[in-house]
Amino acid sequence: MNIIEFMESPALTPGSFEGDSWEPAKAVLSGAFGLPMDANRLELFKALAGGREAPTSRVREFFWIAGRRSSKTNNAAGIATYMATIGAELFGLLDKLKPGERGVVNIIAVDRPQAKVAFSYIAGMFDASPVLSGMVTKRTADSIDLNNRVSIEVNTNSFKSVRGRTAICTILDECAFFKDEASASPDVELYRACIPALATTGGMLLGISSPWAKKGLLYQKYRKHFAQDSDVLVVQGSTEQFNPTIDRRIIADAFEEDPEGSKSEWGGQFRDGISDFITREALDAVTRAAPLIRPYDRRFKFVGFADPAGGGQSANADEFTLAIGHHEDGVLVIDRVDAARGVPAEITERFAGILSEYGVKRINLDRFAGSWPSDEFEKHGIKCEHSPKTRSELYIDSLQAITSGRVEFPPDEKMIRQWQNLERRTARSGRETVDHPPGQHEDRANAAAGLIALHGQKKRMKTSEWL
Template sequence: MNIVDFIESPQLTPGSFEGDSWEPWKAVLSGAFGLPMNSKRLATFDRLAGGRPAPTRRVRELWVVAGRRSAKSNTSAAVAVYLATVGAELDGLLNKLKPGERGVVNIIAVDREQAKVAFGYVAGIIEASPLLSRMVTKKGAEFIDLNNRVTIEVATNSFKAVRGRTLLASILDECAFYRDEASATPDVELYRAIVPGLATTGGLLIGISSPYARKGLLYNKHKRHFGQDSDVLVIQGGTQQFNPTIDARVIEEALEEDPAGAKSEWLGQFRDDVSDFLTRDVVDAAARPSPLELPPMQRQRYFGFVDPAGGGKDEFTVGIGHVEDGCTVVDVVRGRRGTPASIVEEYAALLKDYRISRATSDRYAGQWPVDEFKKHGITVEQSAKPKSQMYMDALSAFNSGQVQIPPCDKLLTQLAALERRTSRGGQDSIDHPPGGHDDRANVVAGLLANSRKSNFIDYGALL
């Protein structure tokens, strides 16, 4: 039984993939698994595959660039179940397992919420089928063990989560939006960790995602392989090409409101209005080897910047710096989550250690931090410049080597991940990518803005 027969089978996926709306996905999967296609299905494949010849055997990698609401997660779940059951048997993958070894088919999601959605689809397909449900030997919150020595796992993006696994297949769900505080390229690191796990079994690697900027793993795969005859199949299509049931008016209205964003989200095209703000090489060059924090020095004038947490997973951050021989030295960058009042008390004590009685905060912080720091003898003024302007002002300092920053992995990652977005009016804004953070990067930009104030004197240069 091939993949198309599997998803069409009422005994295996009852009612899940019925109707003509699933024809585009059947064409994609037929091509990925090297199945023969009729003229209609072949024409659909040709449109989505950039005119490349249809593969005659299963490909090594499948990458699908699709608009929102294209049933990507549902399809990923169905393919995972197939590859863990019927597909593992047909491809002879089970014979490659050592005695006592379990093979893994995993789905890697963007975050925990998306992982729950993906796992729900997997569990739903299995539970709805009497044949498949009888294969389950154990079920947890993120895994399902089957009686054929295969486990289906759903996890969040982390290269550590896949190491040591014997992978029969791996599916990267919404991989264009992977984020990790410890890495500016988590998608690439994950890919590098997965490939060895698939090498011993010859398992299939699949990446399915809406597109984002013209960078990263998904974009590089598209740039290299789309429309090319190879064992890496790249598919690209808009929402309506994959899901014709979506109301066209929704897409038309989105295109009117935000053309660049809608082209990415609904038409399946990579954004051309988003680019890197700082290269990783420039960021790394600005970082001192050690230490993480520089102690206060006598006869040195310091200045501080605070960025209170905006809620959710944001950190409440503080930075301290000074100017030395024309270079802005960032002595300290700290970030914490917790009770805001206790964090203010801690940061106020830290500022006093560096003889700072006046600091600056993000202009959107509101009045609360001003009042709270005042209780501890620290006067906080809101920045006169918005965040994007502070970043733009900081760009020349980074590019000219006039800034020294701590060797903090979170800070370096946030700076390297910053993106420049250009609006229809030509105005640039600087911000973190979707799902990312810039709390520590913000205080560095704030310190650089403060270092240019005339009232801060470089005492080191005068001595």
Template sequence: MNVLEFLDSPELTPGTFEGDTWEPWRAVLSGAFGLPMDKGRARLFKRLSGGRKAPTSRVRELLVLAGRRSAKSNTSAAVAVYLATIGAEMDGLLDKLKPGERGVVGLIAVDRAQAKVLFRYIEGIFDASPVLSKLVSKRGAESIDLNNRVSLEVHTNSFKAVRGRTMIAALLDEACFYADENSASPDVELYRAIVPSLATTGGLLIAISSPWARKGLMYQKWKKHYGKNSDVLVVQGGTQDFNPTIDPRVIKEALEDDPEGARSEWLGQFREDISDFMRRDVVEQAARVEPLELPPCADTRYFGFADPAGGGKDEFTMAIGHRDGERVVVDVVRGRRGTPAQIVEEYAALFKDYRVSRITSDRFAGSWPADEFKKHGITCDQSAKPKSQLYVDSLARFNSGQVEIPPEDKLITQFCNLERRTARGGRDSVDHPSGGHDDRANAVAGLLAEAATRPANIIFECLDDGYEPEWHPYQMFS
């Protein structure tokens, strides 16, 4: 039984994939598994695959770029169940497992919420089929063990989740949107971890996603393989190409409201208005080798910046730095989550350690940071510039080598992940990618803006209270 017979079987997937609206997915899967096609399906496959020839045997990798509401997750779940049951036996993958070894069909989701959606689809397929449900030997919160020595596992994006497993298939759901605070290229790292895990069995890798910016794994694969004959099949289409039941008025209105966004979400095209803001090598060159934090020096004047957060997933961050000639040295960067009032008390004590009594904060933080810091003897002023402008202003300093930052992976990654976006009127903005964070990078960018207002090489003496500097009768400027 091939994958199309599986999807059309009333005993295995009753009522799930009925009707002509699934014909685009049948064409794609026919090509991926090297199945024969009639003329109509062959024409459809050729259009979705960029004009390449249909494979005559199963491909090594299948990558699908499709618009929203194209049944991507539903299809991923169904193919995963097929590969874990009939497909594993058809391809002889079970024979490649060692005694006592379990093969894994892994599904990787963007986040926990999406992982739950995928898992519910998988559970629904087993629950709807008395034949398939007999194969289940154990169910967990994010896994299903089958009595054929295969397990289906759902994970959030992490290369650690697939290491050490013998995989017979891997399905990457919405791979264009993988994000990780500790990696500038989590999709590529995940792919590199999966390839060895599939090597033993010769298993299939499938990645299905709506497109995003012209970077990352999916874009690299599209650029290299779309429309070209190889064992890597890349297909691309808009929402109506995969799901003709969608009301075209919804897409038309989206295109009128946000052309670039709609091209990505509904037409299945990579966005042209988003690009990387900073080169990774530039950011890495700015990082000192060690230490992570520089201790305060008695003859140095410091300044600080805070990016408050009111809870949730964002970190409450701060940075302390000083001028060294034309260079700005970032001595300390910290970020943490918790009760905002407690964090203010902690950060205020740290600012005082560096004799900083006046700081600047993100302009959208509101008045409460100033009120809280004032309780601890720290004056807090709002930044005159929005976050996006702080990033734009910091770029020249990074490019000219006038910045030294701590050797912290999360901070470096946040700078590397920043995206430049061009609005319809031509105005640029800079921000973190969807699902990402930039709290630490924002604190450093704010600190660099603060440095621009400070003179360099100032000689001063400190008052007895240790917080406010007393200016020397003369100053030396570089």
């Protein structure tokens, strides 16, 4: 049974794949698995694959680029279920397993909520089918073990989740938006970790995602393989192409309100005008080897900048951050960057104590911090003034000082990664902004940028201004 027959079978995936919105998916899946196509399906395939010839056998890698509401995760779940059951046997992947070894079909999602969505689709297929449910030997909140020595697992993006495993199939769900503050390129690192896991079985790797900027794994694969005849298939299409049943008025309204954003969200196209803001090499050049924190030195006058936007206790919340620095031999030395999550009033009290240790009695705050941080800091003798610049302006104004070596960063790897992950975005009007990618944080970088942009010139650090 091929994948199209599997997905359309009422006994296996009842009601999951049907109607007009399923036709484009059938075309690209036929190409990915080397299935024969009639003239209409072949024409549709070529329109989505850049005109390349249809593969005659299952491809090694398959990247599916589509706009939102194109049933990407639902299709990923169907492919995972197929590869864990019929596909594993049909393609001889089970024969590659050692005695006692289990093969893994791994869906790796951008975050925990997205992983839950993917797993709910998979679990729903097994629950609805007596045939599939009869294969289940064990089930947890994020995995299903089958009686054919295959496990289906759903994880968030981390290269650690695939190491040491033998993979039947790996699916990267929304891979253009993978994020990890411990890495500047988590999608590429994860991909590199997946290849050895698939090498034993000759399994299949799929990346299914809406596009983002012209960088990263998805764009690399697009540039190299789209419209090219190879065993790596890349298809690309808009929401309307992959889901003809979508209400076109919704898409039209979105394009009217945000043409550039809708280009990727609904049009399935990579965004123009997004580029990396600063290189790792430039950051390393101004980062001291040690120490992480330089202590108070009575020879210098110190200044501070705080970004109190966060402070929540969730692991995904923004951090409440503080940066302290001083001028030394023409260089703005950032002595320390502190960051915390928790009760804002408690963090403010602790940070005020640190500022007092350095003799700092007045600081700048992030422009959008509101009034409560000023009130809290003043309770502890610290005067506050809001930044006259937006965080984007702080970054832009900091760049020259960094690239010319007039800044010294502490060896705070998380802060350095945040700087490295920043993106420069240029609107059609020519206006530039700098921001973090979707779903990421830059609180530590913002605190450092505030020091550099507002206090990078020594004339702004006269004692009279800060006493």
